[in-house]
Amino acid sequence: MGAVRQVGVRNYAGPNCPGAGWNCTTATRVLQIATAGGDNVAQCTGGTLNTTAGQKCTIEQHGANNTARCFERINAPDTSQLCDITQTGAKNTAIVDQQIISTNNSGEFGDQTATVRQGSLAAGSSALNSVQLSQSVMQNSGGEGNAPSGDVQEQEGYQTAAVTQYASGSGNNESQIDQSEAQFAHGASMQLQNMLPNGADCAPAVGSFGPNICANVFQKAVNGNNTNRLNQSLDQKAKSNSDGADQWQGTHDGGIDGQVHQATDPSGPGSSSNTANESKTQDESAPSGATQTQIDPMSCCGFASQFGSDRATEPINQTVNEHASEAAADQSVDLEGTSNSLGTCTFNQHATINIDSASQNASVGPPCPYQGASIECASVIILSPIGDFIGDVVVAQQVGGGCSVFPPENQG
Structure with missing residues (x-):
């Protein structure tokens, strides 16, 4: 499945949309492109899961200010976690917690x-x-x-x-x-x-x-x-x-x-x-x-x-x-x-x-x-x-x- 593409001044991907004025999606595979002076924020939260299917999160951000958070939790005997983040901008912040x-x-x-x-x-x-x-x-x-x-x-x-x-x-x-x-x-x-x-x-x-x-x-x-x-x-x-x-x-x-x-x-x-x-x-x-x-x-x-x-x-x-x-x-x-x-x-x-x-x-x-x-x-x-x-x-x-x-x- 391809990534969801977001273009705008303020792009958000994750479970908690900040509200009006933000372009929001809950997808865990996303491409964000912020217009001039804009912001990209992505939060991939897998929660606490009991699964052997694993967790995957892919975030790509292009804009002046980029913030990406990847939070993955699994309780299972045989499983995997993947987080892939790409950011280009003046200020880039990435947080990964697996x-x-x-x-x-x-x-x-x-x-x-x-x-x-x-x-x-x-x-x-x-x-x-x-x-x-x-x-x-x-x-x-x-x-x-x-x-x-x-x-x-x-x-x-x-x-x-x-x-x-x-x-x-x-x-x-x-x-x-x-x-x-x-x-x-x-x-x-x-x-x-x-x-x-x-x-x-x-x-x-x-x-x-x-x-x-x-x-x-x-x-x-x-x-x-x-x-x-x-x-x-x-x-x-x-x-x-x-x-x-x-x-x-x-x-x-x-x-x-x-x-x-x-x-x-x-x-x-x-x-x-x-x-x-x-x-x-x-x-x-x-x-x-x-x-x-x-x-x-x-x-x-x-x-x-x-x-x-x-x-x-x-x-x-x-x-x-x-x-x-x-x-x-x-x-x-x-x-x-x-x-x-x-x-x-x-x-x-x-x-x-x-x-x-x-x-x-x-x-x-x-x-x-x-x-x-x-x-x-x-x-x-x-x-x-x-x-x-x-x-x-x-x-x-x-x-x-x-x-x-x-x-x-x-x-x-």
Whole structure:
């Protein structure tokens, strides 16, 4: 079905028409064109739904002042949300709020996608581009401590956020992205959390190929400023009372990724600021003898993160805590921070597994010429027995694991 087209001085799309003098529609797919000096306002409110059909909202606005709000709520075990906003005007404001909740289901799958485009390369905003974007997935397989029927519990969450902002003259770009996933599996003998990577990668320049939480931010200003704040978090808990339980959290191809590019005119007064906060907590609990696996790839922010100003700043904060009840649990941590800025970059990284922990806090610059810092952790690895003849009794060889810190160094 095509979009509803609105042309006028004051265009409104949403459930609550402001009244006389406004051109109103309740459509969730709309194209708004405001005449000179006019306003476009769109509110896509899905309400709290219990459906597997998902929610979709598409807003396109062209006018001096544009405001778009996308508010989506779903309570369902397998569903998706999509919000797509395009705005061209002197002042553009976009607010996206997506939430998926699933409780007491053995299989839970949530997929959220939000895309916001403000201004264009040919005609950027002359005043302000502003984005507030929030995505939340909450999954609880066992409800209030009661395991659902069946022996397998699986929880998969996928979040993708893409923001593109162009400002002209002294116009500014502002964005804040908050992405969170909370997963709790209780009772089953097999528990899988984010074991399947995303089929798409919104941040191909950094990290893994299919991150479960992914953000890509592009901001370009001339004499104005770029400001971005990125918050990404994942909290996973798996608890089983079954002997021989099998618990799996994460995959090497999934995890958390953030990609950021900010640019200003090198000869102008504008500057850029990007603050990235990434965190993950993984907890597995089961009777002795369980098979437990915890994997964590995490990355931000890229090889071309900031251009234009030696006053630019980019602090990257990354934290991982992995805890498993089994001493022989397979645990892996891979924290990667990258920055390329004429200004200053800071790496604040912390990692913890059963047998070790590590931290570093280091700043580079100005300038910060394509620096990378990381922490890698691995649990004790049990190698296969090796013997000269069939029937040999050989004790399995153990290689001690732990955490290694790699301070900032040039990646070029």
